Amino acid sequence: MFSKVWNSDHFILHEHQHSVSQWPQIDVNGPNMHPVYRFLREQLPEQEGGGGGKSGELGKDIGWNFFKFLVDRKGRPVKRFYQVRLKSYVCYQTKHAA
Numbered sequence: 001m002f003s004k005v006w007n008s009d010h011f012i013l014h015e016h017q018h019s020v021s022q023w024p025q026i027d028v029n030g031p032n033m034h035p036v037y038r039f040l041r042e043q044l045p046e047q048e049g050g051g052g053g054k055s056g057e058l059g060k061d062i063g064w065n066f067f068k069f070l071v072d073r074k075g076r077p078v079k080r081f082y083q084v085r086l087k088s089y090v091c092y093q094t095k096h097a098a
Helices: 008-016 035-043 087-095
Strands: 068-071 077-081
Touching: 035 077, 068 087, 077 087
Parallel strands: none
Antiparallel strands: 068 077
16 A cells, blocks of 8 residues: 555656646636536536526536536537446446437
8 A cells, every 4th residue: 555645746747757737727607607618508408407508598507526518429418417427327328328
C-alpha cells in the first residue's frame, strides 16, 4: 500500500514529467451558464429533465459535476445521467440510444 496519498496532478507532473492543463471553472446553472450547458439543458427531452427543445426552457438544474449527458450522432442530447449510475447501465443506454 502507498504510505502517502497522491493526487493526480502531482503524479502526472512528477512521476511522468507531463504538465496538467486545467480548464477554468464554469457555471452550469444560473444567469452565467456556459453556452454548452444551456444547449444541453434546453434541447434535452422533457422526460429526461430538459426543456424539450423549447427556447428558454432549461428543465432541472444540474446538481453537481458528476452529471453526464448522452448525445446522439446528430448532436442532440437524448439522456441525462445523474451522479449515481452503474457503468453497465450507462453502457446499455449508450448502445440503445435513439
